[in-house]
Amino acid sequence: MPIRPLQASDNAAYTTLWINALTEHEKHFRVALEDDAHPQIPTQFSAESFTLGAFAGDNLVGTLSFVRETRFKTKHKALLMRMYVHPSAAGQGIGKALIQATISLARNLIGLRQLYLTVLASNQRAIRLYTSSGFSPFAQEPESVNIQGQYIDELQMVCFLSKCPP
Known part of the structure; x- marks a missing residue:
């Protein structure tokens, strides 16, 4: 299955997919459609x-979105967010491939040491995926x-690039 960086021209498809995530699978996300009724690609295309x-x-x-910290003291970190695979494509290794592709791109950034999410x-399937991709809970x-x-607990997880699987 092809994976590529999204461009502004992919915004309509992204909006449709993310609305599906927030309406059909809201129990897996910390955000709600009420927070952003017209979601757009949340990154800067860089x-x-x-x-x-x-x-x-x-x-x-x-x-899967990736955002590097911009503050001087935290520029060694990047956040992974808004990961979603439509149920019609679940079980095909797409989530793992998205994470691996993101880690591969992250390794090219000078000074970047860790990814967090x-x-x-309650989302045990996602936790298993992240753990198998080298992430560990830290809080x-x-x-x-x-x-x-x-009320649902939230885990914070980290993967140090030096220890993330290739």
Whole structure:
């Protein structure tokens, strides 16, 4: 399945996919559609702020965004966010491929040492994927997110580039 950086011309496809994620699978995300009713690609289309897309034919079926910290003292870190694979493409290794492609691009950035992300503690499938990709939990925030009256813990995970699998 082809993976490539998304461009501004992919915005409509991204919006459709992300709205699907937030409406059909809201229990897996810390954000809600009410926070951003018209989601756009959240990155800057650069080496230090990009969103990768996985495609089945012409259809965008998976995304993962990468944003490097810009502050002087934290420029050695980058956030992975808004990962989603449409259920029609689940189980095909797309999530793993998106993470591996992101790690590969991250390794090219001078001074970058670590990638971090957050994941809801209830999303065991995502936690297994991140763990198998070299991420380790380093913090857990109790009752971080309220989804339909249920409070869910949130994990923070990190992968040091020197230890991330190739």
